[in-house]
Every structure is written in structure tokens, then in C-alpha cells.
Amino acid sequence: MFYSPLEKPYGPALKQSESDPEWSWLTPLLERGQGLLHNARHGDLARWRAALAALPAASTGFSLPGGLPSFGHRIPDQQALIESLNAFHPWRKGPLQVAGVTIDTEWRSDWKWQRIAPHIDLQGHRVLDIGCGNGYYGWRMLGCGARLVLGLDPTLVYAMQWLACVLYAGPSANLVLPLGIEDLPENAGGFDTVFSMGVLYHRREPVRHLRKLASLCKPGGQVVLETLVLEAQGTALLEPSGRYARMRNVHAIPSPELLVKWMDEAGLQYSRVLDISRTTTAEQRSTEWMRFESLDRCLDPLNPDKTIEGHPAPVRAALLAKAPE
Numbered sequence: 001m002f003y004s005p006l007e008k009p010y011g012p013a014l015k016q017s018e019s020d021p022e023w024s025w026l027t028p029l030l031e032r033g034q035g036l037l038h039n040a041r042h043g044d045l046a047r048w049r050a051a052l053a054a055l056p057a058a059s060t061g062f063s064l065p066g067g068l069p070s071f072g073h074r075i076p077d078q079q080a081l082i083e084s085l086n087a088f089h090p091w092r093k094g095p096l097q098v099a100g101v102t103i104d105t106e107w108r109s110d111w112k113w114q115r116i117a118p119h120i121d122l123q124g125h126r127v128l129d130i131g132c133g134n135g136y137y138g139w140r141m142l143g144c145g146a147r148l149v150l151g152l153d154p155t156l157v158y159a160m161q162w163l164a165c166v167l168y169a170g171p172s173a174n175l176v177l178p179l180g181i182e183d184l185p186e187n188a189g190g191f192d193t194v195f196s197m198g199v200l201y202h203r204r205e206p207v208r209h210l211r212k213l214a215s216l217c218k219p220g221g222q223v224v225l226e227t228l229v230l231e232a233q234g235t236a237l238l239e240p241s242g243r244y245a246r247m248r249n250v251h252a253i254p255s256p257e258l259l260v261k262w263m264d265e266a267g268l269q270y271s272r273v274l275d276i277s278r279t280t281t282a283e284q285r286s287t288e289w290m291r292f293e294s295l296d297r298c299l300d301p302l303n304p305d306k307t308i309e310g311h312p313a314p315v316r317a318a319l320l321a322k323a324p325e
Contacts, residue, residue: 072168074100210266
């Protein structure tokens with residue numbers, strides 16, 4: 001049976017939030033996100049909604065063969081499906097498989113997940129994923145036993161990609177709202193785990209962001225942070241005056257030691273580094289599903305240890321901490 005959540009994409013979650021007094025704050029948030037999927041002021045919204053409505057029908061289902069989020073049963077006309085899914089270009093987080101079509105995204109997000117997953121327990125957790133993109137990590141979180149994943153990302157096309165996956169997955173506890181952390185109401189919280197991956201370096205006040213993450217957890221909940229760091233000893237800090245690897249709004253890249261100090265200052269406890277990995281052009285690259293420039297165009301062609309602007313090339317760290325009891 002083909003699932004059609006286009007009118008009320010958060011319908012099952014709305015019913016659940018309305019029945020739980022502690023999560024009553026979630027109902028208006030879901031309603032706001034639902035309204036944006038219908039009426040956001042975006043020039044491509046009508047085109048995206050038409051593309052969703054035109055997706056070929058297939059039986060629904062969700063599985064994770066080998067860790068690959070897979071939605072629906074394979075349909076015969078794969079080329080037509082490829083053309084339909086390309087309406088939601090660029091696909092950045094994945095890989096994903098939709099009704100038999102494998103989407104080779106810009107990021108090998110599965111590599112990042114493999115670095116983090118062995119260190120965390122999500123069984124039965126309610127999870128908040130800040131900057132979730134198209135919801136890729138939410139599917140992996142469900143695979144690790146999460147009860148609910150609420151993903152926030154203000155980039156509207158990512159919510160449309162999520163909807164395309166949900167059309168073939170069927171009703172899901174992985175939600176993507178076209179909203180940001182600043183859209184959460186003051187009384188939001190109570191999450192067992194809060195993720196913030198690829199967000200901190202875009203914040204002008206990183207410690208304030210970390211405090212917010214802690215406040216969104218239940219007492220003793222866990223925070224998973226992933227961000228750019230400097231491969232440097234001590235409390236080094238890079239504050240790019242212009243772009244960093246062609247990215248705008250990169251405000252602060254700390255050393256791992258300084259990042260842990262920030263987390264301590266924000267009230268997080270037992271902060272520890274899980275992984276530090278240099279980003280390579282095998283992990284982040286242009287593909288037929290993301291045809292814009294990618295990491296190879298952002299590095300110095302004569303010295304791949306430097307960005308095109310002369311800064312140290314991207315290195316990313318994943319950290320785990322506890323919210324106060």
C-alpha cells in the first residue's frame with residue numbers, strides 16, 4: 001500500500017503529543033512545521049510538492065540492510081523514479097535507497113555514524129537532532145532503538161527529501177521539521193539524547209548553543225556534539241575573518257581541549273572526545289545527486305592540508321557529554 005502523508009505529514013506524532021501532557025509543547029511546533037510544508041514562502045515549494053505528488057507508487061516499508069536506510073519495494077521503472085527524485089537536488093546526507101534507487105549523496109554520512117554509534121545507547125530514547133538535514137541520521141537512530149527522533153533543519157528542500165522517503169517508508173517515528181533550534185518554545189525539553197552535528201561552528205556564541213543543548217535534555221540526558229576542530233594542542237582557536245573552505249558563517253573552530261572547556265562552561269558533564277577524523281574527498285564529494293562544488297574545490301590544489309583560503313583543512317571531532325542531573 002502506498003502511503004500519502006502530504007496533507008498531514010506529522011499526523012501520527014500529533015496524536016501522540018496530544019495524549020502526553022509533558023509533551024504538549026510539541027503539538028504547536030508540529031502544526032507550525034506542517035504549515036510551512038504547505039505555505040512556506042519559497043519559490044520552489046510548488047515544484048517540490050508537485051514532484052512529491054508525482055512519485056510512482058510502491059508498497060511501503062523501512063529497513064536497514066547493511067546500515068543503508070531503505071524505503072519501499074523496488075519499482076519497475078527505475079529511470080522515472082531517478083528523474084522524480086532529482087527534483088529534490090541537492091542530496092547531501094546519505095546514502096539512501098528509495099524504492100530500489102540508491103542515492104549516492106555528497107556525504108558518506110554512514111562513515112560518521114560508524115564513528116559515533118559504538119559509543120552511545122539510544123534504546124527507547126526520545127531524541128532531538130539539531131541540523132538534521134534530510135533525516136538520514138534519524139533513520140540510523142531508529143535502527144539503534146530510538147523511540148522518537150525529532151529533527152530540525154530550516155532548509156526546506158531537506159524536509160521535502162524526507163517526505164519523499166516517508167512516502168515509501170510509511171508512518172515513521174523519524175520526523176523532520178523545516179525549523180531551527182530558535183523555533184523551539186521555552187518549555188521544550190525532556191529529551192533523552194540531543195544531537196548537534198555540523199552546527200556549532202555556525203554559531204556566533206558557541207557556549208550559549210551548548211547551554212541550550214544541555215537545557216533540552218532531561219536531567220542526566222546525553223549530548224552528542226560533532227563539529228570542526230583544529231588539530232592543535234592547548235586552547236587554540238581559529239576565527240576566520242572571511243570564508244572557511246568556501247563556507248560562509250564559520251565563526252569559531254576550537255582545538256579539542258578548548259571545545260571540552262566550552263562544554264564544561266556550558267554545564268555539561270563528563271565531556272569526552274569519541275573521535276577525531278580529517279575529512280577527505282572520499283567522504284565528501286560531488287556526485288550525480290549533488291552536482292555543486294564539494295570539498296575538492298574547497299582545498300588548496302597545491303596543498304590539500306590547507307583550505308582554498310589558507311586555513312587548516314577540515315578536521316571534525318565527535319564528543320559525548322551528560323546534562324546535569
